[in-house]
Structure formats: C-alpha cells, structure tokens
Amino acid sequence: MKDLAGLGHLFVAAFLFHFASYMVLPAITDVTMDAVCPGRDECSVAIYLAGFQSAITGLGALVVTPIVGNLSDKYGRKALMTLPVTVAVVPLFILACNRSKVYFYAYYVVRIIAGVFCEGSMHCLLLAYVADQVGARRRAAAFGLLAGVSAAGFVSGTLTARFLPTSSTFQVAAAVAAATAIYLRVFVPDSGANSFVDEACDPLLQGSSCSATSSSSSLSDEDLTPRLPPHKGGLPSLSDMIALLTGSVTLSGTAIVTLFYSLGEHGLHAALLYYLKAQFGYSKDEFANLMLIVGAAGMLSQLTVMPVLARLVSEETLLILGLLGGCAHVFLYGIAWSYWVIPVELTVVFYTLLSIL
Incomplete structure (x- = not known):
C-alpha cells in the first residue's frame, strides 16, 4: 500500500482535472443550441459541429500524444502534464466570460486546439506516472483506482452542475481548472523519469547511446519490446510512429481495437445529447441526472469491483x-x-x- 499511498497528490490532481472538464458537459448542449440555433430544440448543424470537433481532436491527438509521451520520458511526467492542464483552462474561461454566438465560436476553435493536447495526452501521462511509481503486479489495481478517482471527478462535477446555473457552471469550472494547474505544480512530485530511463537514452529509439546498465537490462527484452528505428532528430517522425505500431503484433492489435471502440463511443456521444434534447426536450438538469446514474455506477465499479477483479x-x-x-x-x-x-x-x-x- 506504500506505493499507492505515494500517489495521493496525483489522485487529487486527476480528480480536480476531471471535475472541471466534466462539469460543463450537461450545460454545453444548451449553450451550443442557443448559439447555433437559438429558440430551437433540433439542430443538425450542432451535431455536425460536435462530430467535426471529435474528428479533428482525435486526429490531432493521434499525432501529439506519442510526442508528449516521448518527451515525458526525458523531462518527467509532471513537466508534460502541466501542458494539458494549463491549456484546458482557456476554453472554459471563454465561456465563463460570455456565451454569445461570437464567444461560442471562439470557444469552439480553442476547444479543438485544447482537445488535441488534453484528451489523449493527459490520460496517458496519468497512467505513465502511476506505472513509474507502482510495481508491475499492482499496476492493474492502481489503474483501476485512477479510473475510479476520475469517475469520482465526473460524478462530482456533474452533481455540482446539476445545482448551478449555466453561467456559474463555467465560472466554477474555469476556477477549478486553474486550481488544478497550481496544485499540480506545487504538490505533485515529479515521477523522476530520468531515474527510470537513462538521460542519454531515448526509450523508444534503437541505436541510442545508453549507459552500460541500461544496455544490459534492455538486451533481454530486445525481442519483446517494440522500438522505433534510429533517426537523427530529437523527436520521432510520423513514419517512425507507424513503424513502431507495425513492428509489434500486440501493439498494432491494441491500436486497432482502440480505434474502432473509440469510433463507436465518440460517434454515440456526439449525437446522443442532441437527440435527447430534440426527442424529449432534455435540458441541463435532465442531462445531469442521466450522467449521474452512469457516472455513479462507473465510479463504484472502478473503486471496488475493478481492484478485486484485477487480483482474480x-x-x-x-x-x-x-x-x-x-x-x-x-x-x-x-x-x-x-x-x-x-x-x-x-x-x-x-x-x-x-x-x-
């Protein structure tokens, strides 16, 4: 339990980040409809905008997330987590100021840019931080606890939004997001990436100059661990990342499963809230009630069922x-x-x- 106890500050930062991010979900549908199609409960343009945002964010995260993860191996998880946590404040601040049509489209553009840096990289960096601190046998349980803490942030943010007016929702979310960035920088210790990976060694590259200890320890895993081909640049290129994916059957299979699963999930959520509004006249409070049912079940399962199943x-x-x-x-x-x-x-x-x- 000592290794899990050392993750307390990280869990607090993860909770606050998801609290701020998910607090605005019940209200964003009404804000979008009022800005794009005022006075209407049905608007196909809003659904197209949501789908376009998900597509561009996903493609951007596909390129950015591996780069951010590779940089975190060199400079530490905390330094790279600061980027998505800080960027996430900007779109929330825009709607905290005003929710008119001009402000909404400004939010929309900034939200796409922020999503490229936040949606994939923050989740991966949190998992990488936990993996740095927890032994291999306890990682599944630790990942379950992290998912439970994130679900708790989702439930708490949704519950808060249920009882706040729309204007206050975005103001509180922006304040919590700013507090998350401050908390991360002040309280969360760095994972000490260089203590796990030699400073002169790029963990994803072949042919890099590593210390004798790193070289000897990596030889036993050379045939099992997918690695990028050697290159002279400081960061891997897109072709290098493709080579990494195709160089491992396990990694490429995982990528394919993730692609199709995410495609279905994002396609569903991009249209679901707008459908509920058009069909049943749902608003912020009804969206929050529905999300609370789902989030509470997920939180309980991740905090209780998942750690137990991970052992069995x-x-x-x-x-x-x-x-x-x-x-x-x-x-x-x-x-x-x-x-x-x-x-x-x-x-x-x-x-x-x-x-x-």
Whole structure:
C-alpha cells in the first residue's frame, strides 16, 4: 500500500482535472443550441459541429500524444502534464466570460486546439506516472483506482452542475481548472523519469547511446519490446510512429481495437445529447441526472469491483469484459428509442448494470 499511498497528490490532481472538464458537459448542449440555433430544440448543424470537433481532436491527438509521451520520458511526467492542464483552462474561461454566438465560436476553435493536447495526452501521462511509481503486479489495481478517482471527478462535477446555473457552471469550472494547474505544480512530485530511463537514452529509439546498465537490462527484452528505428532528430517522425505500431503484433492489435471502440463511443456521444434534447426536450438538469446514474455506477465499479477483479482474473479478461460492456452499451442505446421497446427505463437499468463492468 506504500506505493499507492505515494500517489495521493496525483489522485487529487486527476480528480480536480476531471471535475472541471466534466462539469460543463450537461450545460454545453444548451449553450451550443442557443448559439447555433437559438429558440430551437433540433439542430443538425450542432451535431455536425460536435462530430467535426471529435474528428479533428482525435486526429490531432493521434499525432501529439506519442510526442508528449516521448518527451515525458526525458523531462518527467509532471513537466508534460502541466501542458494539458494549463491549456484546458482557456476554453472554459471563454465561456465563463460570455456565451454569445461570437464567444461560442471562439470557444469552439480553442476547444479543438485544447482537445488535441488534453484528451489523449493527459490520460496517458496519468497512467505513465502511476506505472513509474507502482510495481508491475499492482499496476492493474492502481489503474483501476485512477479510473475510479476520475469517475469520482465526473460524478462530482456533474452533481455540482446539476445545482448551478449555466453561467456559474463555467465560472466554477474555469476556477477549478486553474486550481488544478497550481496544485499540480506545487504538490505533485515529479515521477523522476530520468531515474527510470537513462538521460542519454531515448526509450523508444534503437541505436541510442545508453549507459552500460541500461544496455544490459534492455538486451533481454530486445525481442519483446517494440522500438522505433534510429533517426537523427530529437523527436520521432510520423513514419517512425507507424513503424513502431507495425513492428509489434500486440501493439498494432491494441491500436486497432482502440480505434474502432473509440469510433463507436465518440460517434454515440456526439449525437446522443442532441437527440435527447430534440426527442424529449432534455435540458441541463435532465442531462445531469442521466450522467449521474452512469457516472455513479462507473465510479463504484472502478473503486471496488475493478481492484478485486484485477487480483482474480488476467488483464486480458478484464479487457474483454470492458469491451463487451461497451458494445452492449452502444447496442442498448441503439434500440432504446425504437417503437417496439416499451419500457425505456428498463434499458437504462440494464445499461447501469453493465456500467459496473
């Protein structure tokens, strides 16, 4: 438990980051509709904007996240986590000032840029920080705790948004995001990346000049660990990253699974809230109620069920359970609004149970 106790400040920073990020989700649909299609409950342009934002953010994160992760191996996790945490404050601050059409489109552009640096890199850096501090046998449980803390931030942010007016929601979210950046810089200790990776050695590159100790320890894993081809630049190029993905069957398979799973999840969430608003007249409070049901189930499962299952079953089994739960989630939402599904509430109950996985 000593290694997990040393992650306390990181868990606080992760909680605050997700608290601020998710607090605005219940309100952003109404803000978008009021700016793009004022006075209407149905607007296809808003859905297209959400889909375009997800697509550009995802493609940008695909390029930026590996670079940020590689830099964190050299300069430390804390130094690189400061970037997404700080950038995340800007779009929230824009809507905290005003939610008119001009301010919304300014938020929209800045949000895309911020998403490139935040959505993928922050999650990966948090996991890398935990992996630096926790032994291999306890990492699955530690990752579950981190996911539970993130889910707790989601639930707390959503619950706060449920009782705040829209204007105050963005102001509080911006203040918490700024506090997160300050807390990260002051209290979270650096993971000491250079103590795990020799300063003269790029961990993703072949042919780099490493110390004798690093060289001897890496020889045993040379055939098992995918590495980038040698290059003269300071950062890996896009072709280098492609070579890394194609050089390992496990890594390329994981990337393919992640791609299709994320495609379905983001496609669902990009249109779901707007559909609920058009079909049932949902607003911020109803969105918050629905998110609270889902988030509370996820938080409890990650904090209680996940650490227990990590000790009993393999990581592959946990991954399969998670993917099955995600597929069932999308399927149930796909049929929930069909004319032959009479009790919609029954589908919500099933989804809540599946969220425990």
